[in-house]
Amino acid sequence: MRQARSALALPRWQLLGKALQRLLVCAAVWMVMWLLMALAQVTDASNAGRNSFGLVQVLRSSWSAFPPFILLSWFLSLHAWQRPQAWSSPEKQLRIFVLSMTGFAFAWLGYFWLLELLRGGKLPDAWWAFVLRNRWYSFFYDLVLASGAFFAQAFIVAKLNAREREKAWQREQTDKLRLRLLLLQGQLEPHFLFNALNSVSALVRGDDRSLALSALARISELLRYALRASKTEWVSVQDELSFMRDYLELQRLRYGESLSVRWDVSEAAWEDVACPPLMFQPLVENAIRHGLEACDGEGYVELNLARDDAGMRLTLRNPVAAVPQDRGGHGLGLAATRERLQILYGDAARLITTPQGASYKTELILPWRELHE
DSSP: OHHHHHHHTSOHHHHHHHHHHHHHHHHHHHHHHHHHHHHHHHHHHHHTTOOOOOHHHHHHHHGGGSHHHHHHHHHHHHHHHHOGGGGSSHHHHHHHHHHHHHHHHHHHHHHHHHHHHHTTOOHHHHHHHHHHTTTHHHHHHHHHHHHHHHHHHHHHHHHHHHHHHHHHHHHHHHHHHHHHHHHHHHHHHHHHHHHHHHHHHHHHHTTOHHHHHHHHHHHHHHHHHHHHHTTOSOEEHHHHHHHHHHHHHHHHHHHGGGEEEEEEEOSSOGGGBEEOTTSSHHHHHHHIIIIITTSSSOEEEEEEEEEETTEEEEEEEEEOOSSOOOOOSOOHHHHHHHHHHHHHHGGGOEEEEEEETTEEEEEEEEOOOBTTO
16 A cells, blocks of 8 residues: 555656656566577577578567567556555455456457558458468467466565565564663653652751752753753763763762762763663662662762773672662663663673672673764
8 A cells, every 4th residue: 555655646757757667677578588489489490400590580570479468567567566455465366367368368369450450451351361360379378478477477566565564564663662762761761850859858858958959950950961862862971971970979969978989981982982861870870779778888889981892881889788688669770771772782782780799790781883873
């Protein structure tokens, strides 16, 4: 249906051009058939010791047999182009086959009778000369050739329909993945906001109004970035680093000296490297929640960002409690991050979490991708 609508929506001059192009293709195919059949006839005559017919003479005497086949192939091609839905089932193709072969039979009779008439016969005499010439022996052979033209067109239609179905399936899968990505990102944004507001509420309960106001100002910057990033598919790693720094500053307003942050970012043009938006922050949030909040006393978050053979690698370390504690929550950050990575990168990206004694290590490995490629 999509092909039919797109064909009919073309301007008239483009429709004419497409139709003429198909006519030329059909003519070219049948001219090749004409040449091969003439070569076969000359070769057979030569093998039988009959060398009275040359290739040029055979071509000259047999060219008139091919216009009906060219027109048949052209009409079938035009019909399949403008009405592909009519070829969508074996029953419909059988109907087209019967109608096209019936029409070809009448056209074949009329065409060769007209040739007899043009050779100089009178109207009745031309008809009887045509009948008495007994071309009926080749009628079956010509119908076989015409059937071959139909089945060739049916094969082309089947291949095109299979390709269209494959493209439609791929579009459907892409749309589903894009929708899933939007849902995941939509889950992350309120999740991030909820945790950020928890930090502010903790400051408000502590009667520290100046820190609470600073935290609200920090949240406004974070939300501004989150809203901007939600409208794009890729952001720079530098933007994600800045967002992560602001988020950690917000957490330091809440925890004060209890939270120690250690940065180790290697030299690179991070502003030109692409990264999915809101990819780093859930990992930092997870490190704080299951690190500092689960331990009594001071906690830390170590961050290392570097380029390696696999692409770029973000490594986070945080302490873990000697006795595991249930911190509640929904476990959304890591689960959503893993699903986003699978959708965006497949097996080319990894998120690895590894307990290491009194600390916990999280590694995010992303392929290297230029932001504006």
